Amino acid sequence: MMQMGELHGGSRMLSAWELLGQSGSFWLPPPAATSADVVDSVFQLILAVCTVFFVLIVGLMVLFVIMYRRRDGVEASDSPSHNTALEIMWTAVPVAISMVIFYYGFKGYLDLRTPPLNAYEVQVFAQKWSWTFQYPNGVVSEELHVPVDRPVRVVLSSQDVIHSFFVPAFRIKMDAVPGRYNQTWFQARTEGKFDIYCAEYCGSSDKDSQGHSSMLSKVVVHAPGEFENWLEDQANVVKRLPPAQAGEELYKRYGCAACHSTDGSARTGPSFKGIWGETHEFSNSTPTKVDENYLRESILEPMKKIRSGFQGVMPTFQGRFKNDQEIRAIIEFIKSLK
Numbered sequence: 485m486m487q488m489g490e491l492h493g494g495s496r497m498l499s500a501w502e503l504l505g506q507s508g509s510f511w512l513p514p515p516a517a518t519s520a521d522v523v524d525s526v527f528q529l530i531l532a533v534c535t536v537f538f539v540l541i542v543g544l545m546v547l548f549v550i551m552y553r554r555r556d557g558v559e560a561s562d563s564p565s566h567n568t569a570l571e572i573m574w575t576a577v578p579v580a581i582s583m584v585i586f587y588y589g590f591k592g593y594l595d596l597r598t599p600p601l602n603a604y605e606v607q608v609f610a611q612k613w614s615w616t617f618q619y620p621n622g623v624v625s626e627e628l629h630v631p632v633d634r635p636v637r638v639v640l641s642s643q644d645v646i647h648s649f650f651v652p653a654f655r656i657k658m659d660a661v662p663g664r665y666n667q668t669w670f671q672a673r674t675e676g677k678f679d680i681y682c683a684e685y686c687g688s689s690d691k692d693s694q695g696h697s698s699m700l701s702k703v704v705v706h707a708p709g710e711f712e713n714w715l716e717d718q719a720n721v722v723k724r725l726p727p728a729q730a731g732e733e734l735y736k737r738y739g740c741a742a743c744h745s746t747d748g749s750a751r752t753g754p755s756f757k758g759i760w761g762e763t764h765e766f767s768n769s770t771p772t773k774v775d776e777n778y779l780r781e782s783i784l785e786p787m788k789k790i791r792s793g794f795q796g797v798m799p800t801f802q803g804r805f806k807n808d809q810e811i812r813a814i815i816e817f818i819k820s821l822k
């Protein structure tokens with residue numbers, strides 16, 4: 485709540501209007517993203533208009549009920565049938581008010597619907613009943629991590645039914661629809677963790693109390709520079725996972741899976757299943773036993789030994805890995821496929 489600091493710092497007093505709109509304490513959660521401002525101000529405007537008219541209408545009604553109640557000896561007079569001035573007024577004033585609401589609402593809507601071109605992009609996958617987030621470098625997470633003070637565009641899709649991505653603190657809500665991509669964006673202004681809900685009833689299951697109401701996650705807003713560290717850490721699977729498991733993730737990430745299966749079936753290249761310790765024959769070299777050095781060479785210089793029965797079409801991965809540990813991890817993974 486940065487507003488508190490401003491208040492006590494005394495640089496400037498916030499008006500009651502701004503406090504209502506920004507603290508979020510009573511009607512609304514703290515406005516943790518820039519998108520909250522427009523939503524909140526239109527909400528406050530509509531609330532104020534409604535309050536004024538509620539008091540006016542109900543107040544006059546009560547007053548008239550008392551003033552003009554039926555009394556003995558007083559005859560009811562005919563009610564006036566027409567008052568042009570009054571009718572013009574009660575048409576023009578509501579039209580003017582609704583045009584003001586429309587102006588601010590539509591302007592805000594356009595802003596909310598138009599992500600800045602330089603926005604950071606995150607893919608959001610919805611499914612029964614969880615959220616998955618994917619970053620441009622391939623990292624996948626179950627909570628949405630974003631940098632503070634930077635526009636973030638989220639591209640939404642669903643694996644099954646319609647879900648709705650809702651972050652109350654940012655005032656954004658957008659459907660995730662199977663078979664198409666929706667987008668929304670926000671710029672977080674407060675570091676911290678904020679709730680993500682699914683706002684579209686997407687079913688329930690009695691089993692292990694899964695269901696729409698447990699389709700929850702968090703947005704984690706990182707301080708400047710911290711987000712990059714987090715992303716780097718996540719990308720470093722070798723640091724995060726035991727070697728064979730890291731190798732499996734790298735096998736998928738570097739696209740080895742397109743040509744190499746792990747179940748014994750040949751694709752463009754031979755399967756990795758059970759090759760550890762075998763002796764392989766080559767169309768351009770003498771037979772070699774599959775050990776660490778052979779695997780390393782096969783990955784970095786695939787043309788040196790072309791396995792019999794296969795074409796020499798594997799691209800070299802020389803210079804593609806972040807470090808040598810990644811190659812070790814892939815070797816451990818191949819080793820583990822007995």
Ligand SMILES: [Cu+2]
Pocket residue numbers: 613646647648682683684685686696699
């Ligand atoms: Cu859902």
